[in-house]
Ligand code: ATP
């Protein structure tokens with residue numbers, strides 16, 4: 001099976017550089033991606049075109065796009081073993097995105113819950129891109145003939161639509177696209193907000209969110225202030241239903257130390273939250289320290305990052321170009337002679 005000629009299955013995912021990466025992105029996504037290149041041919045990108053569906057500060061978007069690349073690498077995505085690139089650098093995404101818009105139904109797009117949520121949050125800017133976003137996401141995936149798409153729960157609906165678009169196109173024009181499957185990693189960490197354990201950790205809630213680039217003193221403060229539960233028991237026990245705050249902290253502690261819940265309960269037996277919370281903070285600080293330091297070094301080395309994203313875009317483009325050419329031909333566009 002080690003035969004070089006056997007095509008590895010393709011894995012592809014992206015994160016929007018609409019905020020800095022946080023512990024949820026790391027434990028729920030990027031950390032798991034780092035283990036995959038032995039088995040899969042992996043493509044990971046900064047979904048900068050998607051980010052434009054919500055108004056951005058141009059300077060911040062530019063900063064975050066390359067900072068996110070640095071963080072991907074610092075989290076363990078080796079650029080020699082994974083194809084890492086900026087979505088906007090591979091123009092085939094926008095081109096196939098347009099084509100697939102013409103194979104995606106208004107009714108389908110209207111049913112997307114993310115569109116409904118984001119429209120409610122950005123009532124003054126419900127633009128066309130926000131509505132047709134899933135067609136661009138389908139293009140991202142189908143260009144690389146991806147077998148698997150690692151995503152969280154909230155993106156499953158978009159993955160389903162991608163499959164429907166691929167099948168529709170294949171039925172009309174013959175086998176063109178690989179029909180991808182969502183890939184839910186075995187260790188699926190769902191990290192909740194430190195300030196509100198009822199909702200997932202998200203960049204839109206900075207108080208309850210642990211950013212990978214947070215300074216140790218900020219991390220310590222966030223964990224000290226983490227909301228725990230108002231039950232009278234006040235012991236460290238895993239019980240997501242009745243003790244969501246403590247259980248979330250245990251989940252975080254377990255993910256960064258590798259200890260299981262029974263070990264953690266034993267370790268903190270007889271001790272209150274006043275000991276447990278700073279201990280979780282300390283473990284996270286130590287886990288994130290080398291990641292932050294390495295990312296900072298790379299962010300200061302613009303030439304290095306530029307080399308990585310140039311190489312990544314060239315490799316990605318070579319694959320994307322092949323699919324796009326096939327699509328153009330199938331739908332009746334005249335082949336470009338140059
Ligand atoms: P938003 O605030 O816009 O909802 P987000 O911070 O939740 O964004 P996404 O860009 O939607 O982050 O997520 C990128 C990836 O990180 C996805 O694969 C998602 O499943 C994962 N992820 C995001 N938040 C968490 C979380 N709290 N726990 C586990 N995984 C997460």
Ligand code: LTN
Pocket residue numbers: 012013014015016047050136137140141149150151155158
């Ligand atoms: N929609 C995703 C980001 C994203 C993506 C993709 C994920 C854009 N294109 C292709 C997987 C595959 C999000 O908002 N998290």
